[in-house]
Amino acid sequence: MAARHTDSLVQPRLAVSEAEGRAVLEPSGDWLIETIGQMDRQVRAVERDHSVKALHLDVSGLGRIDTSGAYLLGRPLRQGDDPVPEGRISGDHPVAARLIREVHARMDHCPPEEASGWGLRKMLTRLGAGTEHVLDEAWDTLGFFGHTLVTLGASLLNPARLRWTSTVHLMETVGINALPIIAALSFFIGAVVAFMGASLLETFGASIFTVDLVGISVLREFGVLITAIMLAGRSDSAFTASIGSMKMQQEIDAMRVIGLDPYEVLVVPRVIACVVMAPLLTLAAMLAGLFGGLLVSWVTLDVSPSFFLTRLQNVVDWTHFMVGMSKAPVFGLVIAIIGCRQGMKVGGDVESLGQRTTASVVQAIFMVIVIDALFALMYLEADI
Numbered sequence: 001m002a003a004r005h006t007d008s009l010v011q012p013r014l015a016v017s018e019a020e021g022r023a024v025l026e027p028s029g030d031w032l033i034e035t036i037g038q039m040d041r042q043v044r045a046v047e048r049d050h051s052v053k054a055l056h057l058d059v060s061g062l063g064r065i066d067t068s069g070a071y072l073l074g075r076p077l078r079q080g081d082d083p084v085p086e087g088r089i090s091g092d093h094p095v096a097a098r099l100i101r102e103v104h105a106r107m108d109h110c111p112p113e114e115a116s117g118w119g120l121r122k123m124l125t126r127l128g129a130g131t132e133h134v135l136d137e138a139w140d141t142l143g144f145f146g147h148t149l150v151t152l153g154a155s156l157l158n159p160a161r162l163r164w165t166s167t168v169h170l171m172e173t174v175g176i177n178a179l180p181i182i183a184a185l186s187f188f189i190g191a192v193v194a195f196m197g198a199s200l201l202e203t204f205g206a207s208i209f210t211v212d213l214v215g216i217s218v219l220r221e222f223g224v225l226i227t228a229i230m231l232a233g234r235s236d237s238a239f240t241a242s243i244g245s246m247k248m249q250q251e252i253d254a255m256r257v258i259g260l261d262p263y264e265v266l267v268v269p270r271v272i273a274c275v276v277m278a279p280l281l282t283l284a285a286m287l288a289g290l291f292g293g294l295l296v297s298w299v300t301l302d303v304s305p306s307f308f309l310t311r312l313q314n315v316v317d318w319t320h321f322m323v324g325m326s327k328a329p330v331f332g333l334v335i336a337i338i339g340c341r342q343g344m345k346v347g348g349d350v351e352s353l354g355q356r357t358t359a360s361v362v363q364a365i366f367m368v369i370v371i372d373a374l375f376a377l378m379y380l381e382a383d384i
Helices: 036-049 067-077 096-105 120-157 164-176 179-204 207-248 251-257 262-300 305-315 318-344 350-381
Strands: 013-019 022-031 055-058 062-065
Touching: 013 036, 022 036, 022 067, 036 067, 055 067, 062 067, 062 096, 067 096, 120 262, 120 318, 164 207, 164 262, 179 207, 179 262, 207 251, 207 262, 207 305, 207 318, 207 350, 251 262, 262 305, 262 318, 318 350
Parallel strands: 022 055, 022 062
Antiparallel strands: 013 022
């Protein structure tokens, strides 16, 4: 169809004549998508000042019309889902009456919004909907996890399929670039634990046990938890944002068209990067936390660094270190899976991207805490 030229359009007009208790709308000019923007306010005034049953439409002076103009002209005549009565549209026009009725018939009429309330039924409805949403998310995540493991296994059996360049680049982004902030946070966590332990234990004359407290807490819990939470807030959100932006721009659909598997190209490198770098970052976090505890013990308790390290080696068992390190790859795997899955679920708008990024970080931190609690129960039952 040939493009319309703006200079050939006749600007729309709308006259209203009242007689015998009814109002007749008399449109003129071209009611097209290029011209009707200025008429919306006048049509709304007609809807406000006149009853629907008293309105009639005379299309004899109407010029050209498209579906947008038909929607706007027919809006004052609508009454719910009922069709426009035959006698409400008059005048000789080749398509106007039929087009207005067709647009009205194919509209999706939204029901009125329910009144908000906080009754028991409303609360139970929201609780049930929230529970169903959580179960759906868990089931979808489990399916995504299985698909990723199958793809990862196939890639490991055929190493030529692995994307080594992107994997190494992601290792740098996830690991090396995150090392300063993780080390700094762990240093201060170790210092705070040592300071609080020294202040509390000094009351009982047992301040020397501050070394034990710092060693066990940092090696067993704080080092790996700080690493996992920082990965969830930093890398997980980056995974969702990068994959989500590709999904919005239909780059993932283009991958499928040319025969590439998005899981193999996008998900597997991120999973490998997180699983490999999480233990290394955890080790750095542990060392930084112990160093923070050492400095505080040296300053507040006058415990020399050599004595701190000697007692740490003699009293704190290596099983605490192994417990902390055993959690790191599991946390890395969970964080990568959640971040990539949320990125794959992004829709076609920016609002969806923001919602999925937020959900990614929240879910990752929540799962880190839950899995850490499960590890604690498991090691407690195993007496480790």
